Amino acid sequence: MNTLFQSPVAPLLERLHREAEGQQFPGFVPTSDYRETYQHLGQCFLAVDPDLGRLLYTLVRTRKPQLVVEFGTSFGLSTIYLAAAVRDNGFGRVIGSEFVEAKAAQAARNLKEAGLADLVEIRSGDALQTLAGLQPDFLLLDGAKNLYLPILRLLGLQPGALVLADNINMRDLLGDYLEHVRNPANGFTSTTLGEAELSAYL
Ligand SMILES: C[S@@+](CC[C@H](N)C(=O)[O-])C[C@H]1O[C@@H](n2cnc3c(N)ncnc32)[C@H](O)[C@@H]1O
Numbered sequence: 786m787n788t789l790f791q792s793p794v795a796p797l798l799e800r801l802h803r804e805a806e807g808q809q810f811p812g813f814v815p816t817s818d819y820r821e822t823y824q825h826l827g828q829c830f831l832a833v834d835p836d837l838g839r840l841l842y843t844l845v846r847t848r849k850p851q852l853v854v855e856f857g858t859s860f861g862l863s864t865i866y867l868a869a870a871v872r873d874n875g876f877g878r879v880i881g882s883e884f885v886e887a888k889a890a891q892a893a894r895n896l897k898e899a900g901l902a903d904l905v906e907i908r909s910g911d912a913l914q915t916l917a918g919l920q921p922d923f924l925l926l927d928g929a930k931n932l933y934l935p936i937l938r939l940l941g942l943q944p945g946a947l948v949l950a951d952n953i954n955m956r957d958l959l960g961d962y963l964e965h966v967r968n969p970a971n972g973f974t975s976t977t978l979g980e981a982e983l984s985a986y987l
Pocket residue numbers: 819823824830831832833856857858859860861862863864882883884885888910911912913927928929932
């Protein structure tokens with residue numbers, strides 16, 4: 786059996802998903818500036834659902850990356866799926882990013898409870914600074930939607946890297962990103978899976 790279906794990860798994920806689903810979303814969300822938006826959502830999970838979580842686990846198990854980078858960690862649900870796969874691969878590490886400090890601290894506690902803290906570094910602060918120059922072979926984009934393309938550009942993606950971008954239904958904020966990864970001239974082969982875009986940098 787893999788780490789995902791065993792204690793402590795399985796019961797922890799079940800509890801965190803239950804909390805996330807039961808959460809009230811604040812009515813008014815300021816949208817003009819991403820810092821304001823996400824500070825306002827500072828108590829909200831905004832987490833991947835279990836299906837997407839298992840997809841992340843499966844992709845990391847099969848791609849077997851050395852370095853997984855996550856833009857937008859929140860309370861660390863997606864990070865748990867990524868790190869569980871790294872644990873089962875037997876090598877690799879995960880670098881997460883979160884600018885709401887209390888969320889980064891809670892994510893670190895959740896990863897400790899999951900028994901995965903030794904595989905994960907969560908960088909507190911704006912990912913535009915904290916992730917610059919990293920060279921991942923697996924990337925999850927789940928932070929501020931208008932920053933997907935700038936974040937992609939400040940990383941040195943490894944050839945063969947996989948990039949999963951969540952919430953691509955937010956077209957007004959993501960048009961430039963989708964145009965970029967869907968253009969083969971930029972080195973990507975890209976496909977849409979529900980609300981996610983999966984792109985390989987070949
Ligand atoms: C959709 S949530 C991430 C959910 C998480 N991946 C999960 O599945 O549990 C987006 C998170 O990205 C964070 N965020 C947004 N823009 C960011 C930035 N520029 N740098 C760091 N964190 C950012 C927000 O504070 C928010 O917690």
